[in-house]
Amino acid sequence: xxxxxxxxxxxxxxxxxxxxxxxxxxxxxxxxxxxxxxxxxxxxxxxxxxxxxxxxxxxxxxxxxxxxxxxxxxxxxxxxxxxxxxxxxxxxxxxxxxxxxxxxxxxxxxxxxxxxxxxxxxxxxxxxxxxx
Amino acid sequence: xxxxxxxxxxxxxxxxxxxxxxxxxxxxxxxxxxxxxxxxxxxxxxxxxxxxxxxxxxxxxxxxxxxxxxxxxxxxxxxxxxxxxxxxxxxxxxxxxxxxxxxxxxxxxxxxxxxxxxxxxxxxxxxxxxxx
DNA sequence: TTGATATTTCGATATTTTCCGATATATCAT
DNA sequence: ATGATATATCGGAAAATATCGAAATATCAA
Numbered sequence: 001x002x003x004x005x006x007x008x009x010x011x012x013x014x015x016x017x018x019x020x021x022x023x024x025x026x027x028x029x030x031x032x033x034x035x036x037x038x039x040x041x042x043x044x045x046x047x048x049x050x051x052x053x054x055x056x057x058x059x060x061x062x063x064x065x066x067x068x069x070x071x072x073x074x075x076x077x078x079x080x081x082x083x084x085x086x087x088x089x090x091x092x093x094x095x096x097x098x099x100x101x102x103x104x105x106x107x108x109x110x111x112x113x114x115x116x117x118x119x120x121x122x123x124x125x126x127x128x129x130x131x132x
Numbered sequence: 133x134x135x136x137x138x139x140x141x142x143x144x145x146x147x148x149x150x151x152x153x154x155x156x157x158x159x160x161x162x163x164x165x166x167x168x169x170x171x172x173x174x175x176x177x178x179x180x181x182x183x184x185x186x187x188x189x190x191x192x193x194x195x196x197x198x199x200x201x202x203x204x205x206x207x208x209x210x211x212x213x214x215x216x217x218x219x220x221x222x223x224x225x226x227x228x229x230x231x232x233x234x235x236x237x238x239x240x241x242x243x244x245x246x247x248x249x250x251x252x253x254x255x256x257x258x259x260x261x262x263x264x
Numbered sequence: 265t266t267g268a269t270a271t272t273t274c275g276a277t278a279t280t281t282t283c284c285g286a287t288a289t290a291t292c293a294t
Numbered sequence: 295a296t297g298a299t300a301t302a303t304c305g306g307a308a309a310a311t312a313t314c315g316a317a318a319t320a321t322c323a324a
Binding site for chain 2: 281282283284285286290291292
Binding site: 165166167177178180181182185199200201202245248249251252 | 298299300301302303
């Protein structure tokens with residue numbers, strides 16, 4: 001629970017963003033690593049990293065480092081907060097969010113190495129495309 | 133309930149703002165006119181008007197015109213939406229919001245004419261102060 | 265060590281938002 | 295009608311945010 005107006009507004013801002021909201025909703029069923037999130041949502045990996053930084057600052061997610069990978073998950077305590085509960089109740093009815101979850105299942109069935117290398121290749125091919 | 137991601141994000145943005153959040157919370161116990169809100173929150177009338185426009189666009193409030201006055205209230209249907217319920221549960225614990233409610237009671241005990249003229253005078257005195 | 269890989273941080277630009285006084289509009293009172 | 299009052303909209307400058315490739319950091323593997 002936020003203890004002042006400022007904090008609550010910061011939490012709301014963190015979540016008032018299509019990518020960040022999708023990321024948060026995506027993590028509810030369980031932790032994912034950064035590259036898995038990037039692959040599911042099909043966005044640049046640095047954008048995912050920045051989205052996660054904001055969600056962390058707002059106190060919604062935490063990370064767990066495992067070698068090269070960073071696994072992120074929703075802070076359990078937050079899941080029971082009225083705000084997040086209400087928000088997720090709405091979010092989980094959205095077609096975009098449901099689709100992301102389906103895609104997440106597929107990605108979880110692949111090896112992380114495969115997923116991450118795919119994401120890295122996307123980074124490189126974007127770079128080359130931008131060179132034109 | 134929002135039917136797509138975009139709409140939900142717009143609703144969250146509408147409420148991710150200290151003034152707008154305070155205005156929304158202030159209206160929950162019952163309708164107020166624009167000048168009453170300006171007086172309670174001690175902000176320029178045009179700022180209140182703009183805050184209300186955003187809250188209206190997001191579907192949180194509606195207005196009722198009565199002569200020169202515009203009374204605004206929370207859309208009853210929204211009050212039962214998971215998002216707003218959760219949000220208000222948090223908001224109503226905040227010291228700022230509780231203080232606003234106390235002040236609202238005082239303002240409601242004054243005649244609207246008195247309150248509005250006070251607000252108008254504030255507009256003018258701000259103008260003069262800015263001239264320096 | 266060297267190179268590959270996963271992630272974060274930086275840089276720089278583009279876009280959006282915020283804020284509030286000034287102005288416009290609408291309604292009332294006389 | 296005229297002036298006063300309540301609200302909405304405008305203007306525009308300052309601040310905040312978004313975006314994403316590039317560069318930096320950290321870890322693994324050979």
